[in-house]
Amino acid sequence: MSSQLSFRKVTFLTLVAMILLAATAMNSPNDIQTCEVAISIADITAFPNTADNPIAISIDNPLDTLLGFQLWIQLDRSPDIVIFKTDSLTEYDTTYWKCNAYSGPICTDSVIVPSDSAWDFIYIDTFEVVRADFDTAGTLIAGWEYVNVNSLAGNGTELIITGIADLPGGSVTPGIAPQSGGTLVNILADALDVSDTVVNRTANLIVNTTFVDNLNIVISDLNWTIWQPVLLWDTTFWVCTDWLIDTTQDPPDTIDCVSWEQTSGPPWDSILIVADTLYYVLDTTKLCINHGSLEVLQSYVCGDANGDGTPGNILDLTFLVDRIFRGGPPSDPLEASDLNCDGDGGNILDLTTAVDFIFRGGDPVCSAAECSK
Numbered sequence: 001m002s003s004q005l006s007f008r009k010v011t012f013l014t015l016v017a018m019i020l021l022a023a024t025a026m027n028s029p030n031d032i033q034t035c036e037v038a039i040s041i042a043d044i045t046a047f048p049n050t051a052d053n054p055i056a057i058s059i060d061n062p063l064d065t066l067l068g069f070q071l072w073i074q075l076d077r078s079p080d081i082v083i084f085k086t087d088s089l090t091e092y093d094t095t096y097w098k099c100n101a102y103s104g105p106i107c108t109d110s111v112i113v114p115s116d117s118a119w120d121f122i123y124i125d126t127f128e129v130v131r132a133d134f135d136t137a138g139t140l141i142a143g144w145e146y147v148n149v150n151s152l153a154g155n156g157t158e159l160i161i162t163g164i165a166d167l168p169g170g171s172v173t174p175g176i177a178p179q180s181g182g183t184l185v186n187i188l189a190d191a192l193d194v195s196d197t198v199v200n201r202t203a204n205l206i207v208n209t210t211f212v213d214n215l216n217i218v219i220s221d222l223n224w225t226i227w228q229p230v231l232l233w234d235t236t237f238w239v240c241t242d243w244l245i246d247t248t249q250d251p252p253d254t255i256d257c258v259s260w261e262q263t264s265g266p267p268w269d270s271i272l273i274v275a276d277t278l279y280y281v282l283d284t285t286k287l288c289i290n291h292g293s294l295e296v297l298q299s300y301v302c303g304d305a306n307g308d309g310t311p312g313n314i315l316d317l318t319f320l321v322d323r324i325f326r327g328g329p330p331s332d333p334l335e336a337s338d339l340n341c342d343g344d345g346g347n348i349l350d351l352t353t354a355v356d357f358i359f360r361g362g363d364p365v366c367s368a369a370e371c372s373k
Contacts, residue, residue, distance in 0.1 A: 037060065037226070038287070038288040040058045040289075041290065043292050044293075048192065048194045054135060056183050057184045057187065058182060059182060061176060062178050062180050063178060063219075065176060066176040066217070066218070067219060071160070072158065073207055074158040075203050075205065076205075077204075079156050080192070083190050084132050084156045085188055085190050086131060086132045086159075087130070087131050090128055093124070095112050095123050097112055099120045130152075131150060132149040132150065132156075132187070133187075134147070135186040140184055141165070141176070141184060143173065144163055144165050145164060189294055191296045194296045196298045198296075205291060205292040209289065212227055217287060226282060226287040230278070230281055232279065233276060235273050237263050237270075237271050239262075239267065240259070240261075241259045242258040300335060303339045304331075305331045306331070311339075320350060321351065323346055324351060334346055339353040
């Protein structure tokens, strides 16, 4: 009997290994190899009413050392199912000034100086900022001198992440040496108390590539940039409404145009083409971006494999037999078929637990309140 069980375990573990390898291949972004730097946001799932779900942002910088970055990440929907956790706080900005010229007691010319130098007066400005929670423990930027995550809107639907390895002065903090696949930072999101009746349960995490000020990658080659300049030309059409004519000539000679009027198209006498606007677009040969997502799963009860609301009965056993041996559908969500509470639902061990509980009076299936979502 034990040998048969061991054989089943080995077979099951082999299948799991094959599935994991296939999933890894499917989730590997195909375009990373075509770019000099790639940013990838993970696709994760979370259960309703759960806080601080970590979403990994990884980076590939195989060619050069990363010194700094800025990313603006936005949710593609209102905060109805997912929200970034934020806190509002007051920050103080103190500047030190040295007066260069006085007119009586009044300073007429001053300049900002370092705080540790001689100064005559200070200004203290206060402003409200909205910070977002994040985690750098065990990441590539752990130990960087400046890491900050702000929210511009302040409503939990977006955040700007800024990281600088080495600030001026003091000891030198190195950047991220060339590598692939490392975690840059973990951002934290809360899944809200979403009703099971909600159909669309996915919020996409999009890296905004529209604004130059909010997206940047800095490497050791300071001439390298992810932005490609584009010059727009403005073409206008003109028609002459009053000509200067020399009537002393025979026939009369048209000398010049005295008055012009702009027109949208023919008929026109001349055109004017001038450089109008310089703007920038993302150079996708330099930077690839793989956006991420967070899907809020439906609530469930551990051990209720078939989703009928009653855990650990003969119907759940039948459901597992059909799933494991006949290729039937998985539990929705898969965690509902975790009858033995080992974190892995819908396998032969869960089936054994159901048989032991139903027919032999074994321990109850994993239906404790703390395991239900």
